[in-house]
Every structure is written in structure tokens, then in C-alpha cells.
Amino acid sequence: MRAVVIHAPGEARLAEIERPQPGPDEVLIRSHAAGICGSDVEVYQGTRPAEYIRYPVVPGHEWSGTVAEVGERVRGIVAGNKVVSEGFVYCGSCQNCHNGLTNLCEAGYHEVGFTRPGGFAEYVVVPAPLVHTLPTDADLSHAAMLEPTAVVADSFLRARPRPGSTVVVIGDGAIGQLAVHLARLHSPAAVILVGSRDDRLALGMRMGATHIANYKRDDVEALVAHVTAGRGADLVFEGAGKAAAVEQAFRLARRSGIVALQGIAGEGARLRIDPDLFALAHLTVIGTFGANAAAWSYAVQLFSTGLLDLGPLVTHTYPLAAYQSALDTLVAKDTGTLKVLVTHESQED
Numbered sequence: 001m002r003a004v005v006i007h008a009p010g011e012a013r014l015a016e017i018e019r020p021q022p023g024p025d026e027v028l029i030r031s032h033a034a035g036i037c038g039s040d041v042e043v044y045q046g047t048r049p050a051e052y053i054r055y056p057v058v059p060g061h062e063w064s065g066t067v068a069e070v071g072e073r074v075r076g077i078v079a080g081n082k083v084v085s086e087g088f089v090y091c092g093s094c095q096n097c098h099n100g101l102t103n104l105c106e107a108g109y110h111e112v113g114f115t116r117p118g119g120f121a122e123y124v125v126v127p128a129p130l131v132h133t134l135p136t137d138a139d140l141s142h143a144a145m146l147e148p149t150a151v152v153a154d155s156f157l158r159a160r161p162r163p164g165s166t167v168v169v170i171g172d173g174a175i176g177q178l179a180v181h182l183a184r185l186h187s188p189a190a191v192i193l194v195g196s197r198d199d200r201l202a203l204g205m206r207m208g209a210t211h212i213a214n215y216k217r218d219d220v221e222a223l224v225a226h227v228t229a230g231r232g233a234d235l236v237f238e239g240a241g242k243a244a245a246v247e248q249a250f251r252l253a254r255r256s257g258i259v260a261l262q263g264i265a266g267e268g269a270r271l272r273i274d275p276d277l278f279a280l281a282h283l284t285v286i287g288t289f290g291a292n293a294a295a296w297s298y299a300v301q302l303f304s305t306g307l308l309d310l311g312p313l314v315t316h317t318y319p320l321a322a323y324q325s326a327l328d329t330l331v332a333k334d335t336g337t338l339k340v341l342v343t344h345e346s347q348e349d
Contacts, residue, residue, distance in 0.1 A: 003121035004323045004342075007056040009046025014321055017058075020117070020125040027077055027131050028069040029085065032140040033317075033343045034119030035062035036330050037148065037174070038241070038264075043114065044327060047266070054115040060342075061087045061112055063119025064134075064143035074128045082138045084146045086130040086296050087112045103154070103290040111290075119144075120323065122344055129293075132300040141317070141341060143303065145178075145310040150291035150299040152178040152239075155260040156186070157295055158286050161235045163187035168224060168233040168252050169209070171240030171263060172200035174313055174339050177207050179237045179262075184208030185307060190227050194220050194248075195240075199335055206312060215248075224252050232257060243269040250277060260286040313338055319345040 001019045006012045022028040040059050042048035067081040077083070089112070090097050090105035097105055112118045112126060134143055152175060161167055167183040169176050172195025183191045184207075192211040193204035201212040211227060213220045224233055232254030238245050241263030249259050250273060278285065291299075302308045315338045318326035323342055330340045 001122040002320060003058045003117070004060075004320065005056050005058055006043055009044065009055075012044055012324060012327070014323065017121070019123050022069055022071045022125050024071040024073040025128055026071045026125050027067055027074060027083075027128050029065040029083060029124050029126065029131070030068045031060070031063055031065040031119040031122060031124055031344055033064055033144040033341050034060035035144050035147070036326055036340045036342065037062060039114075041327065041331055048114075049267070052109060052111075052114055057114060058117035058121045059113050060119030060121070060124075061114060062144055062147040063113075063124070064140040064146070065119070065124070066140070067131075068123060071128065077128060077131055077133060082134040082136065082140060082143070083131050084134065084143050084300065085112065085124070085126045085132070086150075086291070086293060087147060088290055089116065089127060089130065092129065100292055100294055102293045120320065120342060122320075132296060134300070135304050138304070139311070141314060141343065142310040144341060145174075145313060145339065146296075146299050146303055147291070148174055149178050149182075149303070149308065149310065150296045151175070151262065151288065152182055153299045153302075154291040154295035155179075155237060155262055155286055155288045156182050157298060158288075159235050159237075159258045159260050161186045161188065161258075164189045165234035166190045166192070166224075166228050168192045168194065168236045168249075169204075170194045170236065170238045170245045170249055172197055172204060173239065175239035175262060176237075177204060177313055177338070179239055180204050180209045181207045181308065183235075183237070185302070192224060192227060192233070197335070200338065203312060203338070220248065221251060228254065234258065235260065237262065239263050241265050243271055246271055247273060250281075250283070253281065253283060256282040256284075258284045258286065260288065262288045314341055316340045318342050
């Protein structure tokens with residue numbers, strides 16, 4: 001079968017590799033589409049922290065497909081099912097797993113697309129508990145967006161914004177757009193998207209924002225103060241991955257508000273924050289690493305019942321053979337680029 005293999009930083013090649021076979025408790029999935037995100041760029045460029053990558057690797061942690069074969073002990077999943085798969089391979093028996101933190105399994109870090117082959121292979125084997133089935137009419141290209149959706153959902157399930165609250169989302173990339181899209185499901189009084197690209201801010205209005213602000217020219221803090229009558233936001237979701245955005249998130253939150261941090265600023269980034277802020281403002285701070293099984297179930301349920309419209313986030317689609325062009329498109333950050341997908345072009349929906 002064909003697969004993109006990153007042998008080492010800067011060395012990605014389309015190769016013929018052996019098709020995997022599922023074990024008794026595993027599922028073989030024929031990959032349909034896989035998204036490229038900033039983490040994949042890190043894998044290619046060699047900037048991902050060493051403990052979260054194993055070279056050589058077949059990337060693709062945002063992906064969807066169709067079940068080709070199931071192991072003899074697998075129940076409830078059959079060949080032909082449209083599916084998505086969780087990324088973290090967890091033991092199910094450690095304390096974290098028992099507490100629902102399957103994304104923080106104490107058996108060690110194992111993730112599809114980073115330490116195990118991912119969706120840039122034509123066929124992928126995963127443990128059956130990771131597989132979520134989709135409706136027969138599901139759009140598999142859109143379903144490939146369920147991995148980042150689940151990651152954002154993890155934060156919202158923990159923050160639990162109340163109806164009538166004000167939510168600020170910092171970052172107008174795919175993660176920020178998904179945060180806006182999920183925030184609207186909680187009946188907020190207002191959803192304010194903060195970013196730097198007018199095309200993405202306009203998309204944010206389509207995804208559910210009630211207000212937008214371009215931080216390069218707009219007074220973001222004044223806007224939030226106006227919308228909240230000076231109280232500040234009930235929930236601030238930071239998905240920009242910049243230290244300045246984190247600092248701004250704390251300024252925008254009201255006393256006793258919640259700040260959810262999901263962006264990764266990278267090694268060397270530092271914050272300049274008054275340590276007394278957390279106590280004096282009575283803040284709750286949530287950090288999120290990936291998505292647990294509950295967040296995946298929530299995201300899949302929203303998608304399956306038609307409450308999510310993920311199609312507008314996909315701006316570019318390339319065949320597997322053009323993986324390098326797909327990667328270059330994302331790295332270039334041209335206007336109009338948001339989510340780039342790679343598809344196995346020989347397949348049908």
C-alpha cells in the first residue's frame with residue numbers, strides 16, 4: 001500500500017509499505033482523508049518535542065475512513081462502517097484512564113500519526129475501543145475534522161459555559177473557528193472572535209461569532225468591556241498559540257471567570273503575568289492536551305446529529321501523491337488557507 005513516510009526532519013517520501021493486519025481486538029481502516037495541522041508541520045520540520053514523536057512515522061492524526069476488516073473479538077463494528085478513530089492509544093486500566101483521562105494514560109505516550117502509523121497510509125490499524133462509527137451518509141472529508149473538534153470539545157466539557165454567558169475566542173485559525181462553533185451550542189449571550197486576518201474573522205461570523213475584532217487595529221479590551229458592561233468575559237478560550245495571546249486572555253476574563261488554554265506557543269516562550277492575578281481574580285484556568293474518550297464521543301454525537309458544519313473550514317484538498325504541496329500550502333499561510341486535507345484519491349465515499 002502507499003503511504004507518506006517522514007523518515008527524519010525534512011525527509012518525507014511517498015513509499016510502498018506493507019499493509020497491516022488487524023489483531024483480534026483491532027480494526028483495519030481504509031483511510032479516506034487526513035488533515036494537516038501545525039503539529040504535522042512540526043513533525044516535518046523537526047520542531048516537535050522529542051518525547052512526542054518517533055521517526056520514521058506515517059503522519060495523519062486527523063483522519064477518517066471506512067472499516068475494511070475487524071479482528072475476531074471485535075463487536076459492534078463491521079466492514080463498510082464509516083468511522084473516525086481517537087488518536088491516543090490508552091491502556092484502560094491505569095488511574096488516569098479510570099478517571100476518564102485517556103489522553104493522559106500512564107502507560108506512556110502512544111498516538112496515531114506521531115508514534116504509530118496514521119491516516120497518510122492507505123490502511124491503518126487501531127485498537128477497536130478507539131473507533132467511533134458515523135452515519136452512512138456522513139461526509140468523510142468533513143469527518144476528518146473531528147479530531148481537532150474533539151480537542152476543543154474537551155475544553156468546553158470542562159469549562160461548561162452557562163447559557164447567557166459571554167465567550168471570547170482568541171485565535172482565528174481552525175482551532176479558534178471550532179471553538180466559536182462549539183460555543184454557539186451553549187446558548188451564549190455573545191461570542192467574540194479575536195484574530196488578525198479579516199477573511200478568517202468573516203468566516204468566524206459564519207461559524208457562530210456575534211462580534212469580531214482584528215487585534216492589529218481594534219481595541220479588543222474595549223470591545224469586550226462594552227459587550228459585557230465592564231465585567232469581562234465568562235470564558236476566554238485561547239487557541240492562538242502565542243504568549244501574548246495567553247496574557248491577553250487573562251486580561252479579558254472577568255473575576256471568577258474561566259480561561260481555557262489550548263494553543264502551544266513552543267519552546268522558549270515565556271509569560272509576563274502578575275502571579276497574584278490568579279488569586280485576586282479568582283480565576284479557573286484549564287489546560288488541554290489532546291482529547292479524552294468522552295470528548296470524542298461528544299464531538300462525534302454533535303457531528304452525527306447534524307449540529308456541526310465543518311465543511312467551511314476545509315479550504316484545500318490534495319491527493320496523497322501531492323502531500324508535499326499540501327504541506328507547503330499550510331506552511332505558506334497564504335490568505336484563504338485554513339484546513340488542508342490530503343485524500344486517497346482512488347477511493348469513493
